[in-house]
Amino acid sequence: MLFANNINVIYExxxxxAAALNFREDGASSVAVFKSSRRTKEVSCPKxxxxxxxxxxxxxxxxxxxxxxxxxxxLLFSGYRYRCKNCGHTFHEELAMRYPGTRISQRAACWxxxxxxxxxxxxxxxxxxxxxxxxxxxxxxxxxxEKLNAREQERKEAGYKxxxxxxxxxxxxxxxxxxxxVMDLDTGEVLWVGEGRTIKAFERFFENTDPSLLNTVxxxxxxxxxxxxxxxxxxxxxxxxxxxxYHLQAQYGxxxxxxxxxxxxxxxxxxxxxxxxxxTAADLAEKRVMREKAAEESREYTRLKNLRWTLLxxxxxxxxxxxxxxxxxLDEHHDLAVCYAMKEExxxxxxxxxxxxxxxxxxxxxxxxxxxxxxxxERFARLKEKRLQGLIAHAIFPVSTGRLxxxxxxxxxxxxxxxxxxxxxxxxxxxxxLSLPSVRSSPTFP
Numbered sequence: 428m429l430f431a432n433n434i435n436v437i438y439e440x441x442x443x444x445a446a447a448l449n450f451r452e453d454g455a456s457s458v459a460v461f462k463s464s465r466r467t468k469e470v471s472c473p474k475x476x477x478x479x480x481x482x483x484x485x486x487x488x489x490x491x492x493x494x495x496x497x498x499x500x501x502l503l504f505s506g507y508r509y510r511c512k513n514c515g516h517t518f519h520e521e522l523a524m525r526y527p528g529t530r531i532s533q534r535a536a537c538w539x540x541x542x543x544x545x546x547x548x549x550x551x552x553x554x555x556x557x558x559x560x561x562x563x564x565x566x567x568x569x570x571x572x573e574k575l576n577a578r579e580q581e582r583k584e585a586g587y588k589x590x591x592x593x594x595x596x597x598x599x600x601x602x603x604x605x606x607x608x609v610m611d612l613d614t615g616e617v618l619w620v621g622e623g624r625t626i627k628a629f630e631r632f633f634e635n636t637d638p639s640l641l642n643t644v645x646x647x648x649x650x651x652x653x654x655x656x657x658x659x660x661x662x663x664x665x666x667x668x669x670x671x672x673y674h675l676q677a678q679y680g681x682x683x684x685x686x687x688x689x690x691x692x693x694x695x696x697x698x699x700x701x702x703x704x705x706x707t708a709a710d711l712a713e714k715r716v717m718r719e720k721a722a723e724e725s726r727e728y729t730r731l732k733n734l735r736w737t738l739l740x741x742x743x744x745x746x747x748x749x750x751x752x753x754x755x756x757l758d759e760h761h762d763l764a765v766c767y768a769m770k771e772e773x774x775x776x777x778x779x780x781x782x783x784x785x786x787x788x789x790x791x792x793x794x795x796x797x798x799x800x801x802x803x804x805e806r807f808a809r810l811k812e813k814r815l816q817g818l819i820a821h822a823i824f825p826v827s828t829g830r831l832x833x834x835x836x837x838x839x840x841x842x843x844x845x846x847x848x849x850x851x852x853x854x855x856x857x858x859x860x861l862s863l864p865s866v867r868s869s870p871t872f873p
Contacts, residue, residue: 477513699724
């Protein structure tokens, strides 16, 4: 049978040779002792190349990948510190086995890298290896930077220049703390990430980006954040700004359909309360009728409250029963019917591909909305009419921020896995790394 305490270690490399393999009394860790095997006459001063003499001795301990499962492995190095006989410079022997900037071995660093590629979190790797999380994060950061620099060089050699961009914000902390993300819609790569979503914050994208890289950009998709459009117009006046259709539809559903639906529902709720109040003072015969009317008003209130998602859906996707049910409610609520019809018409406008036709029909849509007599719809039309040119541009460049919105989900997952990130510079590098084609197509995650 093989016992750990009677194994002889014979190892010599990089100026050191193994002297012993010792186990702690509790058996929880083992220490491989390495001693310097260099001869003094073989060492020269790195400054003047003169001869040296031994000045002192030193010991250094590195964490290593375990040899036995559950047994922490350490490497204890004993070496010399030298003094130059000529210039007096002192130096010590290098530990080539050490991973630069850490107190772990190269083998341990490879072990950590393999665990990172298996999508393990930094916290999980710390629990498995016992190595400090900052060391693990250092290895991860260096790997990410290496890949990002390699991709940057690859793009330069290929003469890469984006044509269609998307810009959007995402939350980085609780309490309305946001960052801005710029993506190339053709490749899906995130070109820049920066803290904030103000004009000053977005200006940093153009400060950090070579202007020649952006001279081929034709369109930028964004939501109706005035900060983004202002900065893009200032730095790229030749570029078309395309407002995202899904943000507009979502705002319409919330500010118009939602507001009108709730207003109609409140009317039924108030009417139900009135009938109930009248029933308390009526005689027995009338009381039953009034209570039935109150119950019917209450049911209509519930129907309208439950109609939220049905109103937001595309009319063509409704089942026959769903269409009949909704049409009955719309027939009884004029304002809601008008807003729903305007929503269906607005969706069709995004399918237009002729610029002149799009301009004509968008203007007609806004005029009809302002003349509807419905306050919520009129207010929406007056606000969004200011963005008319960006809506017309969708006919020329039918792009959206959808791809970037989808990637934002990946950002949320990374943030949740890491339990949030205090180092925003590292987090932003991680976001750019996750968007690289090789990472998106591979199951590995460093």
